Amino acid sequence: MRGGARWERWVGLGLFVLAVAAFLPALGNGFIWDDDQHVTKNAALRSVEGLWRIWFVPGATPQYYPLAFTVFWVEYHVWGLWAGGYHAVNLAIHGLNVVVLWRVLRRIGVEERVAILGAALWGIHPVQVETVDWVMELKNVLSTFLYLWSGRLLLRMWGFRAPGRHFAPWIAGRGTMYAAATGLFVLALLSKSVTASLPAAFLVVLWWRRGRITWRDVGWMAPLLVIGGASGMWTTHMEHTYVGAHGAAWALQPAQRVLVAGRAAAFYAGKLAWPWRLTFFYPRWVVDASVWWQWLYPAGVLAGAGALVVLHKRIGRGPAAGVLYFLGTLVPALGFVSVYPFRYSFVADHFQYLACAGLLVMGAWAIGRLRGKALAAAAGVVVAVLGARSFVRCYAFRDGFTLYKDVVAKDPRSWVGRSLLAGQLEKRNEPKAAQAEYAAATQLAPDVVENFEGIAHTNLTMGHAQEAERQLEPLLRRKDLTPVRQGAILNELGGVEEALDDEEAAEARYRESVATDPRHSYPPRYNLAVILMRRHDYAGAEEQLRAALELVPENADGNFALAQCLWEEGKRAQALPYLERAAGLNPNSAKMQQALVQARAMLGR
Numbered sequence: 362m363r364g365g366a367r368w369e370r371w372v373g374l375g376l377f378v379l380a381v382a383a384f385l386p387a388l389g390n391g392f393i394w395d396d397d398q399h400v401t402k403n404a405a406l407r408s409v410e411g412l413w414r415i416w417f418v419p420g421a422t423p424q425y426y427p428l429a430f431t432v433f434w435v436e437y438h439v440w441g442l443w444a445g446g447y448h449a450v451n452l453a454i455h456g457l458n459v460v461v462l463w464r465v466l467r468r469i470g471v472e473e474r475v476a477i478l479g480a481a482l483w484g485i486h487p488v489q490v491e492t493v494d495w496v497m498e499l500k501n502v503l504s505t506f507l508y509l510w511s512g513r514l515l516l517r518m519w520g521f522r523a524p525g526r527h528f529a530p531w532i533a534g535r536g537t538m539y540a541a542a543t544g545l546f547v548l549a550l551l552s553k554s555v556t557a558s559l560p561a562a563f564l565v566v567l568w569w570r571r572g573r574i575t576w577r578d579v580g581w582m583a584p585l586l587v588i589g590g591a592s593g594m595w596t597t598h599m600e601h602t603y604v605g606a607h608g609a610a611w612a613l614q615p616a617q618r619v620l621v622a623g624r625a626a627a628f629y630a631g632k633l634a635w636p637w638r639l640t641f642f643y644p645r646w647v648v649d650a651s652v653w654w655q656w657l658y659p660a661g662v663l664a665g666a667g668a669l670v671v672l673h674k675r676i677g678r679g680p681a682a683g684v685l686y687f688l689g690t691l692v693p694a695l696g697f698v699s700v701y702p703f704r705y706s707f708v709a710d711h712f713q714y715l716a717c718a719g720l721l722v723m724g725a726w727a728i729g730r731l732r733g734k735a736l737a738a739a740a741g742v743v744v745a746v747l748g749a750r751s752f753v754r755c756y757a758f759r760d761g762f763t764l765y766k767d768v769v770a771k772d773p774r775s776w777v778g779r780s781l782l783a784g785q786l787e788k789r790n791e792p793k794a795a796q797a798e799y800a801a802a803t804q805l806a807p808d809v810v811e812n813f814e815g816i817a818h819t820n821l822t823m824g825h826a827q828e829a830e831r832q833l834e835p836l837l838r839r840k841d842l843t844p845v846r847q848g849a850i851l852n853e854l855g856g857v858e859e860a861l862d863d864e865e866a867a868e869a870r871y872r873e874s875v876a877t878d879p880r881h882s883y884p885p886r887y888n889l890a891v892i893l894m895r896r897h898d899y900a901g902a903e904e905q906l907r908a909a910l911e912l913v914p915e916n917a918d919g920n921f922a923l924a925q926c927l928w929e930e931g932k933r934a935q936a937l938p939y940l941e942r943a944a945g946l947n948p949n950s951a952k953m954q955q956a957l958v959q960a961r962a963m964l965g966r
Contacts, residue, residue: 372477376463377456380484383748384452386755387494391444393761398423399433399497400447404915406437407946411915420603428551429500447496454502455493459484461509462718468516469566475729478740479722487636487750488717491710494758500553501714507549508556508715514542515563546585554596555715557589558690565689569682597698604701608843611699616650621696621707623659626688629713633720636750640771641764642778643706680723687719705777761785776806783815792819810836810846814853826860833857848878852885868892883909887919899926917947933964
């Protein structure tokens with residue numbers, strides 16, 4: 362019977378299958394961009410100690426989203442570095458999100474056909490490919506799942522009823538539901554803090570349904586608003602302190618931030634209406650408060666939203682509520698606070714994963730005004746076109762090389778696209794081609810030091826160590842160098858000196874790198890230890906390796922090297938735990954596994 366439990370199950374299954382089908386090519390894709398920091402090279406995923414650090418040591422992971430990284434930890438211990446497993450989890454959670462969104466829309470009173478079509482549009486829209494097809498964005502899909510379930514509990518607590526089945530019988534009482542909703546909200550924040558908008562979004566829903574918001578409503582939401590605000594401030598601190606979102610690229614004046622916000626909101630709405638030429642890195646706008654036409658973006662956005670609110674008695678509160686939800690959920694990504702990706706662009710498709718539901722449901726409402734065959738035809742065409750676009754878009758995420766080629770093809774002036782493409786060419790053992798891309802990137806962004814480092818590194822790879830040295834030395838005289846970059850250049854120069862057979866000069870470079878940037882000194886300390894071990898200075902090497910492992914405890918090579926030092930010093934019993942850890946962290950290393958077997962045999966273990 363339509364509207365009954367059987368109908369609901371079929372609709373839910375249909376939405377799930379539709380969403381999964383639209384992104385099915387993702388299952389054959391690999392890792393991209395900073396998936397290495399989050400998964401493939403994330404030492405915190407390798408051990409129980411790493412799991413502890415995920416929760417209790419800020420900076421142990423690229424961002425403090427411990428629930429998301431705990432899921433990564435579990436995934437790593439289930440299927441290692443098989444990319445298909447990670448993609449399958451992202452895709453499955455996204456499919457569930459589509460189903461839960463449909464149920465939330467029904468519960469708040471959206472008519473059935475609009476709720477189904479709105480959830481479908483949200484689930485298959487091409488702007489969602491970046492979230493679903495990017496392993497790192499487990500943060501997005503997981504936090505949204507928890508956000509939606511928290512919202513469902515709040516809706517039931519407020520007495521919202523929708524046709525069909527309700528929650529499980531054990532959820533009884535307003536206090537119990539509020540506590541459960543709060544717990545899910547906290548878990549959502551521990552996955553990604555963009556979900557801090559939930560209490561504000563809930564107040565928008567109350568206004569849409571009842572035409573008013575009472576102080577009692579605000580009082581119930583106040584604790585959630587405080588929790589969400591605290592989470593947002595913590596994330597801002599982490600972005601600035603640990604991720605590196607500070608410096609000239611993020612130094613925007615208040616007027617510039619308003620311009621970014623207005624243009625970004627208009628940009629996102631435009632991509633929803635016309636999802637053409639989607640790319641991983643959009644061009645970064647030049648923001649100038651003295652240019653009059655740039656003010657048209659924030660003025661237009663405010664005027665449009667304001668008009669919908671003013672006219673709500675004539676046209677209904679739905680359009681205003683959809684736009685307010687869209688804009689409010691986007692606030693963390695609109696430029697009012699600095700996040701690291703702003704170095705490359707002020708916009709990214711994955712930033713609107715959760716927010717775009719507001720406008721897409723409005724689009725479904727507009728299509729839902731049609732009747733009969735016209736409705737079926739319009740809905741069918743829109744779903745088919747969007748689904749096909751998403752399916753094709755997934756292939757751009759096949760691997761880093763394919764993705765960055767796509768970026769450069771759509772924007773030849775993208776310095777970051779060319780720089781990342783150069784890195785992929787280096788991995789493919791094509792240093793000359795990589796050097797050409799690095800050179801092009803330096804022409805487009807002469808202030809980005811990493812591209813000059815890339816040219817030097819390709820010269821070193823091709824055996825031109827002296828040329829690499831001539832290119833790196835002038836970089837140290839730049840006044841815009843951060844300690845991180847200066848330390849990295851000094852470490853690179855140490856490698857150059859080793860290639861030139863000047864071990865003493867290499868040691869001096871490594872020591873200078875350690876002194877310049879102690880917080881990120883694992884690479885130079887490890888390289889210095891290798892030199893000291895060659896000289897049989899095992900005590901000195903041990904000192905450097907212990908300091909390095911304090912920074913990155915779960916590094917297999919560091920633990921293995923320390924075990925070797927201790928073994929050579931005669932501290933064989935002390936060496937065994939480090940050897941066991943190294944072998945556990947890198948089970949595919951035949952050298953480490955063989956050394957562990959031999960050590961245990963010699964120690965009688």
